[in-house]
């Protein structure tokens with residue numbers, strides 16, 4: 001089972017110079033993907049206990065469209081190990097002369113990957 005969320009990074013998501021979005025924003029998306037995976041798999045929102053890897057592979061800017069995907073990779077007693085990727089699928093213009101231009105990417109760009117573990121109540 002795979003869960004996918006797609007959304008546009010708004011001006012309110014810009015946190016650093018040049019409208020760069022905080023990397024933690026991608027982790028917030030992964031938290032929502034994890035929650036949906038747990039609801040579908042276990043009927044419970046669960047709790048995120050730990051990430052064992054987070055890699056930011058490309059910048060995200062206000063106006064970019066991001067797809068966050070995740071899946072459960074290992075089922076324990078109460079633990080559910082998961083992997084996640086975030087892809088940029090539409091890129092906002094970085095040209096101040098053409099601020100409304102945007103580009104559909106032929107190939108989605110991997111911007112963040114991660115893996116971690118959530119915990120659900122025992123069955």
Ligand SMILES: C[C@H](N)CC(=O)SCCNC(=O)CCNC(=O)[C@H](O)C(C)(C)COP(=O)(O)OP(=O)(O)OC[C@H]1O[C@@H](n2cnc3c(N)ncnc32)[C@H](O)[C@@H]1OP(=O)(O)O
Pocket residue numbers: 031034035045046047048049050075076077078079080117118119
């Ligand atoms: C996804 C959510 N809907 C949204 C969120 O992100 S919630 C926000 C952030 N998370 C929290 O606020 C949770 C805070 N943590 C807790 O409340 C507790 O740590 C916990 C309830 C999540 C776990 O309690 P704890 O007593 O630590 O757990 P254990 O009984 O020791 O272990 C339970 C299973 O989890 C495995 N495990 C524990 N720690 C780790 C770790 N660091 N890395 C990987 N796995 C871990 C442990 O092995 C148990 O697995 P099994 O039951 O044997 O399968």
